[in-house]
Amino acid sequence: MKIRAIALNTFKEATRNKIYYLLIFFGVFFVLSSKLVTLLTLGDKVKVLKDLGLASINFFSVLIAIFTGIDLVYKEIEKKTIYNILSKPVSRSCFIIGKFFGLALTLFVALISMVIIFFLFMLLFSGEFDVRILVYFILLYFELLIITSISLLFSSFSTPILSSVFTISLYLIGHVIWTFNEFKDKIVNPIIKTISYILYYILPNLEKFNIKNSIVVNSDLDSSMILGSICYAIFYISALLILTILIFNKREFK
Amino acid sequence: MKAIEIMGLKKTFTSNFMLKKYNVLKDINISVEKGEIYGFLGPNGAGKTTTIKCMLGLISFDSGESFICGKNSRSLEERKKIGFLPEHPYFYDYLTAKELLCFSGMLFSIPVKKVKNKAKDLLKLVGLEGKEDLKLKKFSKGMIQRLGFAQALINDPEIVILDEPFSGVDPIGRKELRDLIISLKNSGKTVFFSSHILQDMEMIVDTVGIILEGEIIKQGKLSDLISHSVQYYEVVFKDVDESLLKSNNIGFKLKDNNYITKLKDFEKLNYIIEFIIMNHGKIVSVIPIKMSLEDIFLKEIKG
Amino acid sequence: MKSKLFIFVVVSFILAGVFQYDYDSHINYFSEKNIFVTLPKGKTLEILSFGFKNFVADMIFIWSIQFYSNYSLMNRFEYVEDIYNIITDLNPEYKAPYYVGSWIMALELNDYKMAIRLLQKASKNLNNEWDFDFESGYYAFKYLKDYKLAEKYYRKAAGKPGAPSFVKRWQAHTVYMEDNLTYAFKMWLEIERGAKNKLEKNSALNHLYQIKFEIDKNNLEKKVELFNQRFKKRPYNLEALKRKGILYIIPKDFNGDDYIYDFKTGKIKAKKVFRWKKFS
Ligand SMILES: Nc1ncnc2c1ncn2[C@@H]1O[C@H](COP(=O)(O)OP(=O)(O)OP(=O)(O)O)[C@@H](O)[C@H]1O
Ligand SMILES: [Mg+2]
Numbered sequence: 001m002k003i004r005a006i007a008l009n010t011f012k013e014a015t016r017n018k019i020y021y022l023l024i025f026f027g028v029f030f031v032l033s034s035k036l037v038t039l040l041t042l043g044d045k046v047k048v049l050k051d052l053g054l055a056s057i058n059f060f061s062v063l064i065a066i067f068t069g070i071d072l073v074y075k076e077i078e079k080k081t082i083y084n085i086l087s088k089p090v091s092r093s094c095f096i097i098g099k100f101f102g103l104a105l106t107l108f109v110a111l112i113s114m115v116i117i118f119f120l121f122m123l124l125f126s127g128e129f130d131v132r133i134l135v136y137f138i139l140l141y142f143e144l145l146i147i148t149s150i151s152l153l154f155s156s157f158s159t160p161i162l163s164s165v166f167t168i169s170l171y172l173i174g175h176v177i178w179t180f181n182e183f184k185d186k187i188v189n190p191i192i193k194t195i196s197y198i199l200y201y202i203l204p205n206l207e208k209f210n211i212k213n214s215i216v217v218n219s220d221l222d223s224s225m226i227l228g229s230i231c232y233a234i235f236y237i238s239a240l241l242i243l244t245i246l247i248f249n250k251r252e253f254k
Numbered sequence: 255m256k257a258i259e260i261m262g263l264k265k266t267f268t269s270n271f272m273l274k275k276y277n278v279l280k281d282i283n284i285s286v287e288k289g290e291i292y293g294f295l296g297p298n299g300a301g302k303t304t305t306i307k308c309m310l311g312l313i314s315f316d317s318g319e320s321f322i323c324g325k326n327s328r329s330l331e332e333r334k335k336i337g338f339l340p341e342h343p344y345f346y347d348y349l350t351a352k353e354l355l356c357f358s359g360m361l362f363s364i365p366v367k368k369v370k371n372k373a374k375d376l377l378k379l380v381g382l383e384g385k386e387d388l389k390l391k392k393f394s395k396g397m398i399q400r401l402g403f404a405q406a407l408i409n410d411p412e413i414v415i416l417d418e419p420f421s422g423v424d425p426i427g428r429k430e431l432r433d434l435i436i437s438l439k440n441s442g443k444t445v446f447f448s449s450h451i452l453q454d455m456e457m458i459v460d461t462v463g464i465i466l467e468g469e470i471i472k473q474g475k476l477s478d479l480i481s482h483s484v485q486y487y488e489v490v491f492k493d494v495d496e497s498l499l500k501s502n503n504i505g506f507k508l509k510d511n512n513y514i515t516k517l518k519d520f521e522k523l524n525y526i527i528e529f530i531i532m533n534h535g536k537i538v539s540v541i542p543i544k545m546s547l548e549d550i551f552l553k554e555i556k557g
Numbered sequence: 558m559k560s561k562l563f564i565f566v567v568v569s570f571i572l573a574g575v576f577q578y579d580y581d582s583h584i585n586y587f588s589e590k591n592i593f594v595t596l597p598k599g600k601t602l603e604i605l606s607f608g609f610k611n612f613v614a615d616m617i618f619i620w621s622i623q624f625y626s627n628y629s630l631m632n633r634f635e636y637v638e639d640i641y642n643i644i645t646d647l648n649p650e651y652k653a654p655y656y657v658g659s660w661i662m663a664l665e666l667n668d669y670k671m672a673i674r675l676l677q678k679a680s681k682n683l684n685n686e687w688d689f690d691f692e693s694g695y696y697a698f699k700y701l702k703d704y705k706l707a708e709k710y711y712r713k714a715a716g717k718p719g720a721p722s723f724v725k726r727w728q729a730h731t732v733y734m735e736d737n738l739t740y741a742f743k744m745w746l747e748i749e750r751g752a753k754n755k756l757e758k759n760s761a762l763n764h765l766y767q768i769k770f771e772i773d774k775n776n777l778e779k780k781v782e783l784f785n786q787r788f789k790k791r792p793y794n795l796e797a798l799k800r801k802g803i804l805y806i807i808p809k810d811f812n813g814d815d816y817i818y819d820f821k822t823g824k825i826k827a828k829k830v831f832r833w834k835k836f837s
Contacts, residue, residue, distance in 0.1 A: 005360035016348040087338040088361040089330045201574035232576035239569030252313040
């Protein structure tokens, strides 16, 4: 009940903030740029449209994930509204988990709205409805949850600017870290090798959620790997959330 | 059992990079009886807010103990009994007054239906009738303060802790809030509030604790602190010959054709009054000047 | 409570790691599917890198090293020239990619012409560096056996500031390999005159000895053959050539000693034995 109250309140705050402007911006951006792009390309226009739509949904939802997470926690502390919560019989873990679910709900609604715009547009344009794209959106949603928990972690002890920098860096690292998968095995020095192994497994590994390419070129999806990715996300998020709670328990509100 | 008991509370703030330590609370001992109104008095920066935050677990402290109804005040269980109004309260300004109260109530796990009724009553109680559906963005500072009061009462707390409840409220509003505090006391609640507005405090508190630079320097019943301290008597009279006063060694000041004399001695008072009447003077007023809380406060602070 | 939570964190991370490991073991990151097939040209990428072109160049370079040291991949060399062209377009003054790229092209792919193309791009962009030309010359000399080309690169390298003296010796040797003996002789004379130490001087003297011998040997053996045609027999010694007016002066070797003439075969030998041979 308490968690639900905090989650719903977070969702309310996010939606009454400027997040919807971003969504409107997405819609306009997507429609206009797809008009432009289809004018400029030859051949398979549907593929280009799909590429563009998925890329812009990805981009905008990641923006929302990074910045609402940081903004909402920071505001709560900075404006001291958190006093009203923590002075009541609400534990700090309750607060963090409530915030997380509130953000998850916000992201869900934002993503769903963009997906609906996308599907409607695709339906109008090409008359086809590719259900497999939904799989991509599900994986994207789990990636967004990981990003949100990263932003929660950083904003539990850092300033919003630093948190944004850290979160964006981890997001970028998360998408290139796979290139070090084989590299780490080739390191000879045992200390550096151990460090690389630890880093490789502790840093977020996000490229696995990116199945845009396989979707667009119609190649097969491996369901066991998709399930594996989701399990990875769940455990990674739990680790981050509990770590956040540990840090947040220590925090003083001045 | 005491409603609030704080013993030997110490708190140091470390500044950035651990370079400097600030001893903010040196030794705080407070005890609040059940059902009384306790005034926590101290100049700016004395450590009032810090003490309250320590008590509620918003910050850590170095040593000491803090109890509510005999149990650790920082435990979640005890916080169910507390209603708290923070200093300079700020609430989510995208919510309406009713939504805020409902949210607060849900944090106490109170069923939604019950909270809704309660919210209506409370808004009426603090004089925010008809403002239920107004966004907090549009609230004035005084209105916010009243709303803060209302949300502190949402769980029907045994103990109400108010940090500067009167700041930003106009004189009429202050009177209303004072009455409200008294009515809380009458309904059996304990009220603990900090303030530096002495008049408000003097009018309603049962017990005062004065904090200065992180130490409680005086604590006691207000009546005890004030009663045995009639400082002097002020006699105002007129139509007496000045030379007569001088020859009888009576000191005076002249103001608007009235003479004013200050007397410490009760015996001398009777003598003076007699003297005036015998000399066909007229007595305008005789006032015993008592020591106010302000005087006590200033005296304590100056040393 | 706190330590319990901490254990939870560790366990969750480990479980996440297990899934990561499982995922990694199912996927071949550098399989054909995952190679990006189209790379924009360097100029396009430069615009796309929003002012971080050096950084982008670094990233692609680092990535390329990972990529090309993966031996399980058969078609990984398809884009090697494109990739290094992009890196060096983005950051033309960055030396390492030229070296690494040319090594990959030459030593792994054995495409020496491609390596030389990259090195010559480096030589153009980094005008004061001698070693790109030197390496170009080496590949041309050693693998392409195009001595004319090699000589061109060595000459370019030798003309650049800071080029060590061995560049010039390599150039002279290439000229010799080209069979341009008189020019080679002239170069070695120059080197001998400018030698800074005994070793350089001796090396130059040896080369001069050999080149002079080869020039004289060719000349003398031709005259011997002429004698043979005219008199239907070989001359008994070299003096005979002079006596019959075929030769005016009998040449001596670089040290002033006589050459050794073998009457039976008509071949000329030098007194000194050589340590190196013309390799081909
Ligand atoms: N986060 C902090 N770091 C360092 N010092 C602090 C911090 N918070 C408060 N202090 C110091 O602690 C002292 C007490 O502060 P506190 O806010 O408790 O005073 P107060 O009695 O509530 O004053 P006021 O009447 O102005 O509200 C002040 O000297 C203040 O400078
Ligand atoms: Mg204060």
